[in-house]
Amino acid sequence: MSERIEIIAGDITRQNVDAIVNAANCSLLGGGGVDGAIHRAAGPELLAECRSLNGCETGKAKITRGYRLPAKFVIHTPGPVWHGGSRGEEALLASCYRSCLELASANGCRTIDFPSISTGVYHFPLEKASRIAVGVIAGYLAEHPEIERARMVCFDGRTEEHYKKALAELEVRL
């Protein structure tokens, strides 16, 4: 099953897949980082649809169309801000990945690309985040053949290294 998980370097706004995931904030009204990049590439209609969603809780996810993006859908999920690990951050991050995959399945998405949720502005430690992400994705794909492929799209080399290491460690355990 781990062959259905890929780690690539790239810009998630350019990926021609069924769904890309946006590391959003609870307002769903855009921001910096990957959120800003996705809104810029999708165009103003994305924000208009997001306004109708009335925000989203941390760890949950909501889906919109992709508009000018090559991706059909955008799945928005607010990741947890890292406060040292004592406020359930790890469980919330796991919930982000699971919520996005559940929405992808429910909307007939067979390919889904993720950014490294919470490891930018939200300061979630990359080593922990990559293990959580790969673990949740692998666990979900093992039970859900309808998801053909999930990719982590890494925006810099350090992120890519951590996700590749996390996937390699998982494959050893499988």
Ligand code: APR
């Ligand atoms: N493609 C893929 N990954 C990207 C892109 C892109 N075009 N742009 C940035 N990234 C990467 C960052 O390098 C980081 O590895 O996305 C990861 C997540 O970083 P952030 O975008 O800062 O997201 P996060 O840490 O979850 O913080 C979310 O930032 O932009 C605001 O509105 C957003 O308030 C929310 C907060």
